[in-house]
Amino acid sequence: xxxxxxxxxxxxxxxxxxxxxxxxxxxxxxxxxxxxxxxxxxxxxxxxxxxxxxxxxxxxxxxxxxxxxxxxxxxxxxxxxxxxxxxxxxxxxxxxxxxxxxxxxxxxxxxxxxxxxxxxxxxxxxxxxxxxxxxxxxxxxxxxxxxxxxxxxxxxxxxxxxxxxxxxxxxxxxxxxxxxxxxxxxxxxxxxxxxxxxxxxxxxxxxxxxxxxxxxxxxxxxxxxxxxxxxxxxxxxxxxxxxxxxxxxxxxxxxxxxxxxxx
Numbered sequence: 702x703x704x705x706x707x708x709x710x711x712x713x714x715x716x717x718x719x720x721x722x723x724x725x726x727x728x729x730x731x732x733x734x735x736x737x738x739x740x741x742x743x744x745x746x747x748x749x750x751x752x753x754x755x756x757x758x759x760x761x762x763x764x765x766x767x768x769x770x771x772x773x774x775x776x777x778x779x780x781x782x783x784x785x786x787x788x789x790x791x792x793x794x795x796x797x798x799x800x801x802x803x804x805x806x807x808x809x810x811x812x813x814x815x816x817x818x819x820x821x822x823x824x825x826x827x828x829x830x831x832x833x834x835x836x837x838x839x840x841x842x843x844x845x846x847x848x849x850x851x852x853x854x855x856x857x858x859x860x861x862x863x864x865x866x867x868x869x870x871x872x873x874x875x876x877x878x879x880x881x882x883x884x885x886x887x888x889x890x891x892x893x894x895x896x897x898x899x900x901x902x903x904x905x906x907x908x909x910x911x912x913x914x915x916x917x918x919x920x921x922x923x924x925x926x927x928x929x930x931x932x933x934x935x936x937x938x939x940x941x942x943x944x945x946x947x948x949x950x951x952x953x954x955x956x957x958x959x960x961x962x963x964x
Contacts, residue, residue: 704734705782706741706957709774711906711935713743713957714761716782719750723760731762734962735902741960744902747775749782755795755802757783763901771800771847773819773909773938773950780805781814781954800847816953821910822847823946824917832876834869841870841882842918846948849880850914854924858886858896867898883911887924894932906935913948916940 705716715734717724724730731746733739745763752758759779761769776796783789784807792807792814804820827843841851851870855861861884870882882898895915897908912931919925920942927942939951 702962704962705959707778707955708957709777709907709952709954710933712774712908714745714747714775714778715741715743717748719748723748723750727760728762728766728768732766735764744905747779749779752797755797756789758797765901767901771798771910773821773913774907776803776805776819777817777952777954780807780817784814818949818951821913821948821950824914824948826917826921832873834866844914844918846910846914848910849878850883850911851880852883852885852915852918855884855886858884858894861896863896863898863904867904871898871900881908881911883915885915888932891926892930892932893919893925907933909938909950912938912940913950916942917948
């Protein structure tokens with residue numbers, strides 16, 4: 702079985718091209734391959750499959766084997782994969798995800814895709830809430846981006862103990878389902894610093910849906926405009942909340958290496 706390791710701002714995934722459809726046991730395969738000591742190492746597994754509704758279908762699995770509905774960094778890498786390897790010559794692609802169909806416009810230099818702008822859909826921003834964690838009261842705003850998020854403003858993202866707070870907020874009893882948790886801080890006009898705890902994977906270097914959720918929550922509260930640069934440990938994403946109500950995310954995609962799985 703051939704695989705490709707790719708990343709978007711350090712948010713890394715193992716990609717399988719699956720023209721016959723999603724392989725059986727993909728969740729368990731993701732758990733095994735994502736292990737950074739005994740596997741390939743990554744934040745999860747993405748299977749590129751045929752679709753009856755779009756150009757391709759993305760089946761995404763987190764590092765713990767649980768299924769994910771959408772991944773902004775992963776979908777940019779998917780676009781690069783199918784373009785660079787000749788599975789399509791389109792530079793505007795539709796991709797079916799468990800969170801809905803997403804459209805991406807590839808950035809191409811020569812014959813290589815270097816990144817993409819992704820239509821992330823229309824966010825659903827909930828009401829601000831206060832949650833108690835380890836004796837602390839944390840304010841968060843729920844946002845739906847095809848997957849669930851909780852955006853938590855802080856003074857300094859570097860001072861947050863993400864490893865302690867992230868898993869407790871992910872599974873907080875007041876929330877109806879496990880969430881991705883974004884800790885965000887304003888860094889001057891139009892810039893936001895962010896660290897993220899991704900459900901099923903832990904702290905990652907970047908999260909495209911999380912960056913989109915962060916700008917949606919902050920813009921709804923009047924704390925940033927409808928376009929911002931989100932600074933993540935792995936680099937920067939540009940997020941624009943357009944007049945059509947959709948959020949557009951722009952960022953890079955990188956191929957790390959190809960390999961073959963031993964049986």
